[in-house]
Amino acid sequence: MNAFAEVADRRADQAQAAWCRDRAEPLRAAIEANAWDGAWYRRAYFDDGTPLGSAQNNECQIDAIPQAWAVISGCADPSRARQALAAVERRLVRTEDKLIQLFDPPFDKGELQPGYIKGYVPGIRENGGQYTHAATWVVLATALQGRCDRALELWNLLNPVRHATIPADVERYKVEPYVVCADIYGASPHTGRGGWTWYTGSAGWLYRVALEAILGIRPMGNALRVEPCVPRGWTGFEVAYRQGSASYRIRVDNAAGVERGVRSITVDGQSVSGNTLALLDDGREHNVRVELG
Numbered sequence: 001m002n003a004f005a006e007v008a009d010r011r012a013d014q015a016q017a018a019w020c021r022d023r024a025e026p027l028r029a030a031i032e033a034n035a036w037d038g039a040w041y042r043r044a045y046f047d048d049g050t051p052l053g054s055a056q057n058n059e060c061q062i063d064a065i066p067q068a069w070a071v072i073s074g075c076a077d078p079s080r081a082r083q084a085l086a087a088v089e090r091r092l093v094r095t096e097d098k099l100i101q102l103f104d105p106p107f108d109k110g111e112l113q114p115g116y117i118k119g120y121v122p123g124i125r126e127n128g129g130q131y132t133h134a135a136t137w138v139v140l141a142t143a144l145q146g147r148c149d150r151a152l153e154l155w156n157l158l159n160p161v162r163h164a165t166i167p168a169d170v171e172r173y174k175v176e177p178y179v180v181c182a183d184i185y186g187a188s189p190h191t192g193r194g195g196w197t198w199y200t201g202s203a204g205w206l207y208r209v210a211l212e213a214i215l216g217i218r219p220m221g222n223a224l225r226v227e228p229c230v231p232r233g234w235t236g237f238e239v240a241y242r243q244g245s246a247s248y249r250i251r252v253d254n255a256a257g258v259e260r261g262v263r264s265i266t267v268d269g270q271s272v273s274g275n276t277l278a279l280l281d282d283g284r285e286h287n288v289r290v291e292l293g
Contacts, residue, residue, distance in 0.1 A: 001027065002075075028075045040084040041066035041076070043103070052114065053103065059110040062091050063103040064134045071141035085141055093138075097192050098157050099184045100135035102126050106187070123187020125195055130184040132158060132202035136209050143213035148229040148259035151214055158206060163194065180206055215239060216260075217250065225276045226290050228252055229260045244281030248288055256293040263293035 001024040008017035035042045043053030043063035053063040067084035070076035076084075092101040106128025107118040120127035135158055143151035156162050164170045164177030175181055175194035180203040183195035212218045216228030217239050224241065234254050241248040256263070262275040266289045277288065 024075075031075075032077060032080075035066070036080060040087040041070055041080075046112075050112075052112065057110075057112060059105050059107045059112055060103045060114070061105065062087055064088050064092050064100065064138050065102070068134065068137035068141040071144050072137060082145070085138075085145065088138055093154065093157075094186070095153075095157065097186070098163060099130040099186060099192065100138055100154065100157060101128060101186050102131040102134050104128060121187070124185050124190065125183045129186040129195070132180060132182055132184070132199065133205060136202060136205040140205075140209045140213050143209070143229045146229065146260060148214070149231045149233075151229060152231050155206075155210060155214060160194075163192070179203065211239075215252075217241060220276070222279050223276050224248070224279055226250070226252075226262060226265060226288075227260070227275055228254075228262075228290075228292060230254060230292075232257050232259055243279040245283040246280050247285045248279070249285065250288040250290065252290040252292065254292045256291075258292050261292055263291045265290050 001020040005017040005020040005024070008014070008020065031041075037051070037054045039055065040062050041053070042051045043060070043066050045051055051057070053060055053066065055061055067081075067088045070081040070084050088100075091104055094101065106122035107114060108122045112118075117127050122128055125131075135154075139151055139154045139158065142154055158180075160177045160180055163173040169192075170177070172192045173194050175197045179198050181194040181197045182199035182202060185191060185193040185195065214229055215237065216226055216230075218225040218227065222243075224243075230237070230252075232254075235257075236251065236253045236255070238252070239250040241250060265272040265275060265277060267277055268286055275290075280286070
């Protein structure tokens with residue numbers, strides 16, 4: 001609703017913007033009052049009021065999506081959001097298996113009837129395996145919290161190249177290591193096996209998380225916000241960015257060894273105030289220097 005209010009503002013639709021904003025706060029308050037489960041946020045409710053994604057469930061006790069979006073939305077209570085994402089780390093991130101589960105435990109013989117997802121074998125596809133869309137949101141939330149070293153570690157769990165570095169990995173993964181897959185199986189004997197590949201939605205999100213959340217190159221119409229969240233061990237990086245007929249060569253220097261924080265930006269030798277620079281479509285090549293610190 002807040003995002004649509006901004007769209008309405010740009011279209012000079014004050015009535016629609018006000019309608020969205022008037023309802024955003026009551027919705028936020030209702031979620032905080034009714035969806036907090038004590039250590040994380042619930043996913044949903046059945047028609048009879050039974051919660052889903054709750055510690056009181058015997059299946060699907062915790063789901064990654066509401067925890068990630070508690071952070072991404074910027075609307076959740078900050079202390080709860082931190083607690084919720086920490087629960088994802090404990091319950092759903094499986095570093096040795098190189099996957100981030102959608103939820104746990106999977107649906108099997110319990111009394112909950114969530115629909116078609118229960119038709120999958122436990123641990124296969126979304127039913128307790130990795131659903132890559134949700135996994136990318138976990139990485140995004142981690143970066144937004146400023147935990148930059150960890151964000152890259154989690155991103156690398158999803159990077160398909162990392163699933164085929166040695167022959168044993170190739171044998172386990174079984175699918176193309178140069179495209180993103182929709183899911184990774186989370187149960188023996190198929191743990192680590194990739195599912196539906198060439199999954200464009202998850203690929204787009206993985207790309208955006210890398211470019212915008214980790215490298216911190218965020219397009220904003222005719223401007224570019226530079227706000228990296230990188231490992232302390234990175235000394236720097238470069239990004240080639242095109243805006244219409246113009247090209248921007250962005251060099252980021254991290255000699256200070258920090259995870260985030262922009263000390264200075266220059267464009268073609270001229271200092272820029274803040275960390276947002278105006279983009280020109282002028283057919284020229286522009287040199288951008290960013291110093292972290």
